[in-house]
Amino acid sequence: MDDSEYQVLRLKLRAVELNVVNLYSPNDKPLSLDTIPVQNSNVLVIGNFNSHSQSWGYDHIDRRGEEVESWQDDHNLLLINNPDDKDTFYSRLWHTTSTPDLGFCTEDIHEYCKRIGQQLGGSDRRPIRTEGRDINKVTKDFNAALLQAAKKCIPRGSRRDYKPYWNKDLEGLQEELSEARREAETQPSQTNNIKLQKVKAKFLRAKIQARRESWKEKTASLNLERDSTKLWKLTRQLDDEGGSERGTTSVEENGSLLTGKQTANKFAENYEKVSNITVNRGRQREVRREERERRSKKSKEEVMETSLTLNELLTALKKLKAKKSPGPDHITNMMLTHMGSFATKTLLDVFNLSWKEGETSTGLEGGDHGTYPKTWKGQKESSQLSPY
Structure with a gap:
């Protein structure tokens, strides 16, 4: 070829399609950037541009640098490199460093693109890393930040035998x-x-x-x-009255009374019997076929493709009941309803990420499980316990 060389790779992950362009343009060949297919979203262009500009760390701009910046402006691309980043290339021949390797992307994926990383192995170049957002990590980070803020701002000091009149x-x-x-x-x-x-x-x-x-x-x-x-x-x-103690759940089995761990084991056995559902292979194949058809068909409903708005989130938060126990993440409804504007927008971003990816966080595992007796008179039978 007489001009620059580039390859276009289309990656598809669930419902997101990413267009990656890998470019190499030697000094003695024109850039030919207008021939690169650049769409309005989900585009990542990386490679060796062999151009100089103050925008990516040089002390001057050359003709190729002006051409690259004009192309960037024409396609509304964002530069991944920062001027203060480390140089991406080390010349073993001249014993010098430079930044011929650049990365550009559309605004929708810019937050996923990391800066210049460390040198890999014996390569002369440093990589520009990109990574997607994991809903589990995003949710975990949000919960940790919210709990830390609550710990600093909510007065603690609850103590046993507290008397509200004491001074x-x-x-x-x-x-x-x-x-x-x-x-x-x-x-x-x-x-x-x-x-x-x-x-x-x-x-x-x-x-x-x-x-x-x-x-x-x-x-x-x-x-x-x-x-x-x-x-x-x-x-x-x-009135200085103490609290009441919890009762002990027991069940009767063949005339003998079971308590503690024996009660839990007996409940587990009964629950296993009623919860095991046999699904024949024909029904299993039918469900898998329906699932494949659902995944292959794109939703025609506009509401299924629209992100949640801040007003919708605020309306939902107002409907939360204050006096509810938190889940395994220890986030109470009072914490959610008293968040600031930045935390509320972050929560909205978490919901929209889950909505877009079609996944929910799996960090809700490990909750407390137990049983409570059904309302009836007489001794509690093992079959008369309900899970919670």
Whole structure:
């Protein structure tokens, strides 16, 4: 060939098709960039352009560099190289370094393209790496960032036997009461006993007053339409009542009582019997055929090809119920509804990536599993337990 050489490779991963162009243009041949097929999306052009420009680290621009930048502007391509990147080529003959290797891509895949990497093996050139986004890694990184932000911003310090009315004044009076009792016990006398009773009375009066003020303050902020559970919990705390202990689930099997691990094993055996479904080979082939047809046909519904919008996400977040237990990722609904604008847009990007790739994160494995008894009177039979 009298001009540059290039190869076009079309890679298809699920529903995404990537067009990769590998170019080599020696110094003594024209670039002929207009002959390269460049589409509006999913295009990656990499290779040896043998051109100089300040845009990729040189101190000047030559004619070939001007031609490359004009071609880049005409096709709305983004340069992967940075001016401060390491040189991509080392000449063993001249003992010099330069950057003849460049990478260009369309805007939709620019975030997947990494910068200049380390030298591979004995090659004289450094690679420009590209990689796709893994929905599992993206979800894991988002969850980790959200949990870290929540840990820094949400006050911690929950403690057992917490009393909402307790304050520093009561803390001081309690220490004074303990000291007065110690003196009464170590130095028995009428004076120390009177002092103990006065300090005790002072402490009890302050405690009753603190309870009343705390009750007024807490109940004033409660919404009885949705915070009834919180109200009763607060009442028990103000009355210094302890929490109730969990009961033990047991089942009866052939006249004997099973508890603990035996109960779990018996439930697993019964659940295995009812959950095993035999599917004949004919039905299996039919399902595989339907799956192949579904994958081969592109959706004709526009809504199935449209990304989720920020307003749609905000509407969905507003419908989340606050008092719900988190899943295995430990992300609560309150964390999601109190995110900032940047975190909300990041979550939208996670959802759209899952929507585009047709995959969901597999990081939800490892949740807690157990059983609860069905509502009926009498001893709990192993067949009367439901999974959760």
